[in-house]
Amino acid sequence: xxxxxxxxxxxxxxxxxxxxxxxxxxxxxxxxxxxxxxxxxxxxxxxxxxxxxxxxxxxxxxxxxxxxxxxxxxxxxxxxxxxxxxxxxxxxxxxxxxxxxxxxxxxxxxxxxxxxxxxxxxxxxxxxxxxxxxxxxxxxxxxxxxxxxxxxxxxxxxxxxxxxxxxxxxxxxxxxxxxxxxxxxxxxxxxxxxxxxxxxxxxxxxxxxxxxxxxxxxxxxxxxxxxxxxxxxxxxxxxxxxxxxxxxxxxxxxxxxxxxxxxxxxxxxxxxxxxxxxxxxxxxxxxxxxxxxxxxxxxxxxxxxxxxxxxxxxxxxxxxxxxx
Amino acid sequence: xxxxxxxxxxxxxxxxxxxxxxxxxxxxxxxxxxxxxxxxxxxxxxxxxxxxxxxxxxxxxxxxxxxxxxxxxxxxxxxxxxxxxxxxxxxxxxxxxxxxxxxxxxxxxxxxxxxxxxxxxxxxxxxxxxxxxxxxxxxxxxxxxxxxxxxxxxxxxxxxxxxxxxxxxxxxxxxxxxxxxxxxxxxxxxxxxxxxxxxxxxxxxxxxxxxxxxxxxxxxxxxxxxxxxxxxxxxxxxxxxxxxxxxxxxxxxxx
Numbered sequence: 001x002x003x004x005x006x007x008x009x010x011x012x013x014x015x016x017x018x019x020x021x022x023x024x025x026x027x028x029x030x031x032x033x034x035x036x037x038x039x040x041x042x043x044x045x046x047x048x049x050x051x052x053x054x055x056x057x058x059x060x061x062x063x064x065x066x067x068x069x070x071x072x073x074x075x076x077x078x079x080x081x082x083x084x085x086x087x088x089x090x091x092x093x094x095x096x097x098x099x100x101x102x103x104x105x106x107x108x109x110x111x112x113x114x115x116x117x118x119x120x121x122x123x124x125x126x127x128x129x130x131x132x133x134x135x136x137x138x139x140x141x142x143x144x145x146x147x148x149x150x151x152x153x154x155x156x157x158x159x160x161x162x163x164x165x166x167x168x169x170x171x172x173x174x175x176x177x178x179x180x181x182x183x184x185x186x187x188x189x190x191x192x193x194x195x196x197x198x199x200x201x202x203x204x205x206x207x208x209x210x211x212x213x214x215x216x217x218x219x220x221x222x223x224x225x226x227x228x229x230x231x232x233x234x235x236x237x238x239x240x241x242x243x244x245x246x247x248x249x250x251x252x253x254x255x256x257x258x259x260x261x262x263x264x265x266x267x268x269x270x271x272x273x274x275x276x277x278x279x280x281x282x283x284x285x286x287x288x289x290x291x292x293x294x295x296x297x298x299x300x301x302x303x304x305x306x307x308x309x310x311x312x313x314x315x316x317x318x319x320x321x322x323x324x
Numbered sequence: 325x326x327x328x329x330x331x332x333x334x335x336x337x338x339x340x341x342x343x344x345x346x347x348x349x350x351x352x353x354x355x356x357x358x359x360x361x362x363x364x365x366x367x368x369x370x371x372x373x374x375x376x377x378x379x380x381x382x383x384x385x386x387x388x389x390x391x392x393x394x395x396x397x398x399x400x401x402x403x404x405x406x407x408x409x410x411x412x413x414x415x416x417x418x419x420x421x422x423x424x425x426x427x428x429x430x431x432x433x434x435x436x437x438x439x440x441x442x443x444x445x446x447x448x449x450x451x452x453x454x455x456x457x458x459x460x461x462x463x464x465x466x467x468x469x470x471x472x473x474x475x476x477x478x479x480x481x482x483x484x485x486x487x488x489x490x491x492x493x494x495x496x497x498x499x500x501x502x503x504x505x506x507x508x509x510x511x512x513x514x515x516x517x518x519x520x521x522x523x524x525x526x527x528x529x530x531x532x533x534x535x536x537x538x539x540x541x542x543x544x545x546x547x548x549x550x551x552x553x554x555x556x557x558x559x560x561x562x563x564x565x566x567x568x569x570x571x572x573x574x575x576x577x578x579x
Contacts, residue, residue: 011485071493073462097466097485100442100502104449108422108457113540114449116442133548135444136337139350140548143447146539152449183462183496187480192488204577228577240365240505246488253466253484253504261577268337282575284568285554291340293548300571301554302564312565317578320569 002035002126005060005088007079008053009098010043010070012189015052018094018155023055023163025121025153026092030057032123033089040082040174042075044068054167060086062174069186072101074179080109081177088148090128092121095152097253103152113149117271119157137271137293155252156275195247197231203260204230207250207277210237211266211287211306218243220310221265227317233257235273251276266306269294286310325379325474327370328434329403330425330452331363333388334445348542352415359385359394362440368506369470370438371402377472380404382432384530386412386421392527393518400513400521407528416534418446422454423535429459434498436472436479441465441502448540456500464493465502 006026008019023039030037039056041049044067050059060082066074079102083091093103095117107114119140120131128145133154199205206225208218218232225232232248239249250257252272262280267273269285269292277283278297285298286309295301302309335341336356344351359367363385370381382405383398385391395406409428412420429437439452456463468490469482483491484504495501557567572578 011489069491072464076457097483100450100453101463101465104418104453105457105463107449108419108454109460111538113419113538114454115540116446116449129543132447134447135335135341135350137548138337138341139343139545141447141545142543144541144543146541149540183499184464185494187492187494190482190490190492228572241509249488253486255487260575261572282571282577283554284571289338290556295554295556296548296552298554299552300568301556302568303556304561304564308561309564312561313568316562316565316569317572320573320578 002030002033003086003088004030004033004035004037005083005086005091006037006039006056007091007093007099007102008039008041009094009096013045015049017160018096019053020055020160020163021155021158022092022094022153023053024158024160027055027163029090029092029121029123029128033126033128035089038086038088040079042067042078050171051166054169055163055165056169058170058172060172060174062176064176066179070098071182071184071186073182073184076102076105077177077179077182078174079106082174083110090121090148091150093150093152095154099152103150107150112147113145114152115143115145115149116152118151118153121151121153133271137269137274154271154275156278192247193245195245197248199231199233199248199250200255200257202231204228205233205257205259205262206230207233207235207262207264207267208238209235209264209267211268213307215243217307220307220314224263224310224314224317227314227321228261230261235267235270264294264298265310267294268292269297325377325436325472326432326434327373327379327381327436327438328429328432329363329367329370329381329383329398330437330439330455331359331367331383331385331394331398332421332443332451333357333385333390333394334360334443337444343545347544349545350415357388357390360440360443362442362503364510365506366438366440366503367398367401367403368508368510369503371511372507373470373472374402377474382407384409384425386416395527396518396521396525397513399525400517401511405528406525407530409532410529411531412534417448417537418443418451419448419454419537420534422451422458423537424532425451425455426458426535428530428532435477436497437500438503439500441467441504448537450502452500452502461498461500462495463500463502464495466504467501468505469507470501
């Protein structure tokens with residue numbers, strides 16, 4: 001049978017947005033396969049929340065204290081038991097911090113293929129297909145799965161609204177496999193440090209990436225942000241270098257922003273970055289590489305020296321403001 | 325304490341990537357390969373742990389153009405042994421690498437495996453996570469810091485979530501960790517130190533069998549058709565700045 005199994009994702013007591021995106025993707029795939037859509041809902045205190053997963057035909061839920069926080073080994077063990085008993089045609093997992101700890105290990109344990117970085121999943125003639133963005137989004141690989149498989153779907157690939165359907169799915173409790181002897185323990189959450197600037201609330205963001213070169217050049221971005229009345233944010237590499245605090249990072253493991261203006265300077269546009277900013281109202285990108293993927297989401301693009309253009313634009317904005 | 329770092333060379337994304345005549349594979353003729361950036365972080369974290377504890381670090385990477393340089397650089401940074409995995413052919417998939425490692429690693433008596441959280445060519449999953457699944461080892465991915473407690477043989481790791489949240493998890497060794505970022509940016513080593521490493525060390529070779537890769541085939545590989553494409557502004561910096569300022573002013577963004 002063509003059952004599609006979506007793995008619901010929880011964070012701090014509720015289903016995450018990507019869960020509903022997966023349900024939207026799963027619904028389409030199940031239709032294409034002529035099968036049904038199930039969702040595996042692992043957590044603690046989930047009983048009242050399973051109705052939110054009404055886009056599925058069937059909610060398979062496990063409610064146990066051991067599942068309260070995400071522990072890769074524990075969640076994998078439960079998920080493996082579910083998949084072994086139901087034998088779905090496709091398992092859809094989010095390509096997120098939690099999903100990445102499940103998709104590949106699950107596929108390895110089951111001896112089935114895994115497809116990472118999926119942007120589209122669909123069925124053709126009873127086969128499951130997927131488009132995966134590889135090489136930092138520079139190429140797309142269209143793959144065909146011969147049999148069952150695990151697909152890790154990138155956040156933002158499907159509309160969450162389409163998966164946010166309340167319904168009355170059949171609800172079944174998952175018989176828990178033995179959980180003693182697991183070797184991983186959740187200790188605690190560490191809250192994000194308080195930010196001096198909340199970039200999710202700024203209307204104008206000047207975003208900098210590796211292309212700005214040296215740390216001293218950050219000043220140019222700060223000057224432009226000051227002239228425009230906005231704030232500076234960054235892509236991952238600059239935050240890893242310690243040039244800007246974590247609370248200024250945009251992207252998959254940082255923040256998602258939707259400002260009126262997102263000016264990306266020296267950012268090539270890796271998929272992980274695009275995930276956090278592609279819905280900005282106006283995107284302007286400056287990069288030396290005309291083929292940089294950032295230009296695929298930008299409204300306006302400038303190919304050239306990032307530093308020269310930042311300086312020239314700062315001057316121009318100041319001049320106009322001075323003129324009123 | 326024996327830490328194994330698993331790395332792989334991937335196409336340098338700064339360069340243009342072309343699809344070959346088959347339409348299903350990368351044109352590898354002029355490809356420049358570099359060590360996956362997250363594997364650089366895994367190596368850095370391993371060397372930091374070595375500096376903090378009595379640990380040995382072994383770096384493994386499948387044979388590829390440029391792998392010798394990458395492995396000597398790893399030795400110059402502080403790795404004790406560097407091992408080239410041979411027998412996997414050109415551009416093995418993550419699954420093939422993981423399956424080969426799953427049979428080769430146990431003989432190395434490791435306590436901890438560190439790999440990059442992901443690589444740009446991980447079409448069929450991440451090596452570290454596939455390996456953990458095959459070996460049935462505890463695993464945590466998207467890790468940004470590892471502390472070891474040698475007495476209890478545990479690692480305490482920080483796992484990243486969106487929005488700046490972190491989770492602290494404690495893992496019994498042996499375990500596999502997918503490193504997103506080391507506690508500090510990967511160190512730089514001058515060429516002279518790499519040359520010195522070349523004189524002082526020899527690279528080991530480990531012959532492996534490419535493991536089975538289950539039913540997945542690439543039907544086509546293509547450059548994404550952009551759903552939208554930026555309108556490009558041409559001209560010198562001042563000219564471009566004036567046009568941009570106009571665009572921003574029209575939207576009330578320069579007031």
